Amino acid sequence: MSEISLGDAARVLKLTVAYDGTDFHGFAAQRDTRTVAGELGVALGKVLRTTPDALELTCAGRTDAGVHAWGQVVSVPLAGAGADPDVDTDRIARSVSSLLGPELVVRDASWADAGFDARRSATWRAYRYTIVNRPVPDPFLARHAWWVPEPLELRVLRMGADPFLGEHDFAAFCRKGPEGSTSVRRVLDTTWHDLGDGVLRFDIRATAFCWQMVRSIVGTLVDVGVGKLRPSDVMRILRSRDRQAAGRVAPPQGLTLWEVGYE
Amino acid sequence: MSEISLGDAARVLKLTVAYDGTDFHGFAAQRDTRTVAGELGVALGKVLRTTPDALELTCAGRTDAGVHAWGQVVSVPLAGAGADPDVDTDRIARSVSSLLGPELVVRDASWADAGFDARRSATWRAYRYTIVNRPVPDPFLARHAWWVPEPLELRVLRMGADPFLGEHDFAAFCRKGPEGSTSVRRVLDTTWHDLGDGVLRFDIRATAFCWQMVRSIVGTLVDVGVGKLRPSDVMRILRSRDRQAAGRVAPPQGLTLWEVGYE
Numbered sequence: 001m002s003e004i005s006l007g008d009a010a011r012v013l014k015l016t017v018a019y020d021g022t023d024f025h026g027f028a029a030q031r032d033t034r035t036v037a038g039e040l041g042v043a044l045g046k047v048l049r050t051t052p053d054a055l056e057l058t059c060a061g062r063t064d065a066g067v068h069a070w071g072q073v074v075s076v077p078l079a080g081a082g083a084d085p086d087v088d089t090d091r092i093a094r095s096v097s098s099l100l101g102p103e104l105v106v107r108d109a110s111w112a113d114a115g116f117d118a119r120r121s122a123t124w125r126a127y128r129y130t131i132v133n134r135p136v137p138d139p140f141l142a143r144h145a146w147w148v149p150e151p152l153e154l155r156v157l158r159m160g161a162d163p164f165l166g167e168h169d170f171a172a173f174c175r176k177g178p179e180g181s182t183s184v185r186r187v188l189d190t191t192w193h194d195l196g197d198g199v200l201r202f203d204i205r206a207t208a209f210c211w212q213m214v215r216s217i218v219g220t221l222v223d224v225g226v227g228k229l230r231p232s233d234v235m236r237i238l239r240s241r242d243r244q245a246a247g248r249v250a251p252p253q254g255l256t257l258w259e260v261g262y263e
Numbered sequence: 264m265s266e267i268s269l270g271d272a273a274r275v276l277k278l279t280v281a282y283d284g285t286d287f288h289g290f291a292a293q294r295d296t297r298t299v300a301g302e303l304g305v306a307l308g309k310v311l312r313t314t315p316d317a318l319e320l321t322c323a324g325r326t327d328a329g330v331h332a333w334g335q336v337v338s339v340p341l342a343g344a345g346a347d348p349d350v351d352t353d354r355i356a357r358s359v360s361s362l363l364g365p366e367l368v369v370r371d372a373s374w375a376d377a378g379f380d381a382r383r384s385a386t387w388r389a390y391r392y393t394i395v396n397r398p399v400p401d402p403f404l405a406r407h408a409w410w411v412p413e414p415l416e417l418r419v420l421r422m423g424a425d426p427f428l429g430e431h432d433f434a435a436f437c438r439k440g441p442e443g444s445t446s447v448r449r450v451l452d453t454t455w456h457d458l459g460d461g462v463l464r465f466d467i468r469a470t471a472f473c474w475q476m477v478r479s480i481v482g483t484l485v486d487v488g489v490g491k492l493r494p495s496d497v498m499r500i501l502r503s504r505d506r507q508a509a510g511r512v513a514p515p516q517g518l519t520l521w522e523v524g525y526e
Contacts, residue, residue: 142365
């Protein structure tokens with residue numbers, strides 16, 4: 001077994017990971033619970049011939065239970081034999097994926113510099129939220145979309161999304177973080193797509209997001225879309241910085257961490 | 264409770280049903296097992312205020328465990344109060360769907376003539392089979408596609424599919440049916456679609472199919488696509504009428520009963 005010490009990490013393994021979050025209790029490792037980091041750590045430990053406890057997995061965006069990812073980025077500092085630059089990262093990706101179920105795969109693996117950290121080095125995150133807007137739910141999209149039977153007006157959804165652009169205090173759209181943490185974030189772009197057959201997708205990219213921010217934004221926009229709120233209410237709620245002022249929180253299954261950007 | 268007698272069925276309820284077959288043991292009702300007919304019968308019984316045993320559900324295509332449907336058609340002969348022509352079929356569809364999980368929904372309900380039978384009245388069935396042809400599996404398509412990592416050539420898949428067109432004895436591509444049953448079927452059209460990003464879809468329409476016919480055809484075509492068989496072998500296998508001569512059987516999760524045609 002290789003001796004892996006994090007103190008003198010020589011290299012950092014950068015993984016791009018996709019998962020169907022339905023049957024995971026989120027990303028972060030928890031004892032006696034199936035999580036993405038838990039499953040990934042066990043498989044990676046086997047492939048790198050070390051114990052999962054010796055590996056420190058950091059992700060770009062901590063997804064909640066039921067939330068999916070297509071381009072989640074995970075960094076793992078390695079030292080000793082695990083950091084051997086001759087180790088073929090494609091083989092690591094294939095070997096780890098083959099140990100995991102089809103609901104969790106390593107799409108890509110590469111070496112990054114010793115200073116690379118999936119969370120701190122990220123410059124933006126892009127999320128997608130999918131809605132099925134039809135009178136009848138769709139069994140094929142049940143795990144990956146929110147079913148909203150009331151007709152939504154795309155024009156109104158788009159008007160509602162405008163105020164989020166730019167830098168704001170998103171306190172009204174975030175679950176409270178640790179004491180003293182800021183809820184100021186910069187939203188870079190938002191787009192509503194009509195994918196046809198009543199399938200709508202909201203894309204949002206920001207430097208970073210606070211906890212449940214995308215789901216709170218989508219929940220409020222759907223309240224606007226069905227007429228419970230007016231588009232002009234969005235700016236008022238945003239300015240209030242009052243968590244109670246926002247609409248409902250959209251359910252987790254519609255949300256996917258799509259891509260993470262680095263310099 | 265209404266008295267429903269099948270002997271003097273006055274009307275037939277025609278349902279168009281969609282389901283994600285992953286967690287069902289196929290369509291046909293079985294005791295102590297979760298099946299589509301079982302769940303549907305219980306919900307329909309509640310809505311029509313009768314016992315599920317009083318309802319006889321006939322489907323257009325008996326899907327195996329793990330096989331999905333978008334346009335499965337189910338007929339239910341009704342008599343007595345259940346056959347009341349004033350009953351709003353849209354309400355039946357909505358009420359039944361609301362009693363079921365999102366993995367099984369009634370997309371449409373309407374009244375058909377007393378002689379209508381979802382299986383016997385059908386003039387054609389269309390199935391779709393989805394393949395993810397990439398080096399790495401796709402977590403989002405794991406429940407709805409077959410992952411084939413070896414590169415497939417669409418041109419070769421299309422050449423392989425040509426011999427199936429028209430009327431043939433499909434004995435080599437069917438699991439044996441009841442004694443004396445025929446395996447002669449007429450295939451009306453087949454198409455391979457490249458949906459991009461390595462997703463391939465095979466569409467096949469026939470007057471009727473025998474047991475595991477689509478999955479046997481797709482399994483053999485994939486053997487052709489990866490070079491284990493030549494396109495010219497397909498005609499030879501078809502003519503052999505020998506079950507052992509065909510390639511593997513494609514797994515159920517890629518298959519969807521898409522649509523059923525009636526006069």
